[in-house]
Amino acid sequence: MGTGDKKVTMRAWAYTSRGAPGAVLKLRTDLPRPTPAELHADEVIVKVSYVALDQGQSVIIRVFPHFNSKPWYPGLDFSGIVEAVGSNVTHVQPGDPVFGSPDPKVLLKWGHKYNGMLVEHAFLPAAQVVRKPPNISLASASTLATNGCTAFQFIDLVNMKQGDRVLITGASGGLGTLMVQVVRSVVGKEGTIIGTCSAPNEELVKKLGADEVIDYRAHPVLNEYLTSKYSTNPFDSIIDIAGADDQLYDKSPAYLKPDGAYLIGGKMSITHGSGGFLQILSWALRFYSKAFLPRFLGGTPRKGFFHSANVIPEDIVRTAALVEAGQLTGTIDTEYAMEDALKAFEGTARGRARGKFIVNVQNHSD
Ligand SMILES: NC(=O)c1ccc[n+]([C@@H]2O[C@H](COP(=O)([O-])OP(=O)(O)OC[C@H]3O[C@@H](n4cnc5c(N)ncnc54)[C@H](OP(=O)(O)O)[C@@H]3O)[C@@H](O)[C@H]2O)c1
Secondary structure, three states: OOOOOOOOEEEEEEEOOOOOHHHHOEEEEEEEOOOHHHOOOOEEEEEEEEEEOOHHHHHHHHHOOOOOOOOEOOOOEEEEEEEEEOOOOOOOOOOOEEEEOOOHHHHHHOHHHOOOOOEOEEEEEHHHEEEOOOOOOHHHHOOOHHHHHHHHHHHHHOOOOOOOEEEEEOOOOHHHHHHHHHHHHHHOOOOEEEEEEOHHHHHHHHHHOOOEEEEOOOOOOHHHHHHHHHOOOOEEEEEEOOOOOOOOOOOHHHOEEEEEEEEEOOOHHHHOOOOOHHHHHHHHHHHHHHHHOOHHHOOOOOEEEEOOOOOOHHHHHHHHHHHHOOOOOOOEEEEEEHHHHHHHHHHHHOOOOOOEEEEEOOOOOO
16 A cells, blocks of 8 residues: 555554553554655654664653643654655655654654654655664664763853863663763763672673762662762763662762763662652652752752753764764664563663663564
């Protein structure tokens, strides 16, 4: 059946009510396949090859209300092949292998035509789609967009520069594996990267660019270990991805330079646990009071940031350029067939990923 036929359907994971992914997500075969006739001038249609999952998606499915029309499709980061382009689109053409990630904020603006990526074919704003560098597979490219943007925005915020000493917690996960590589590209050979993860992932994190690895299970109170080991050689910045030590920022004057910066990207006990909106709010209030109050009122005398990344075209392009320069690659924990996507959600929820869990949407070999 061609795309011009009346009722062309596709397979897609979809949900119509909030809840745990395993309870509400259904693999449907009756959902409408996008057709070129509906294409907006600034949109493309992509045949989706791979989708890389993140735990943030599960939180959205479980916790947040949705305002656009049902059903909703989960999944953000993807790779695939361009099938059709709108009349204003020039940077990609049909047949091009691409990767990217829809911007959830545009999702609301463009309503029903703009949705998640765990579908066989998808509409996307063209700006969110970048040509895949030739030196990376489609599977690997699916892991890059959101976490690449996140890594670049984090290093910009903390004003990272060549030669810096940087601590990265959660260095072996989906975000951490990209963070280590992007940080290395900025601090260069003169810089120092120390990552935290469990001992079995030490080799991976060092291969990606860390100089030293701290096994968080051998040093369960990280701030105490850092105080004992690094107070005479403090960090320029701390990128806290795991968010496992509630005192890491409060105690940072012992191991972070006076003009250094602490940035927290997440708190895994909330994102990977069953925490709800109130838990997120009380954590945020505590963090911001430490970051903004003067010291005599309990504030921490070091710059402190929380940032939730925006998936913007400029940073997807920066990510692609770093791949092309041979300085960045994706790390895949496990690949699942489209029918087994729920297993990928389960894997992501465990918080022990080595890189990313990905779904092979068309069940093809790369
Ligand atoms: N702010 C943003 O824009 C943004 C963007 C992306 C992600 N995030 C957040 O970042 C956090 C991590 O996300 P992710 O996708 O990278 O998770 P992930 O893929 O599940 O990875 C988690 C990693 O953290 C490690 N880990 C677990 N407990 C740890 C601890 N106590 N200390 C150090 N490492 C620990 C695990 O290593 P082992 O297996 O070795 O234990 C695992 O490799 C989440 O809270 C997520 O929401 C934020």
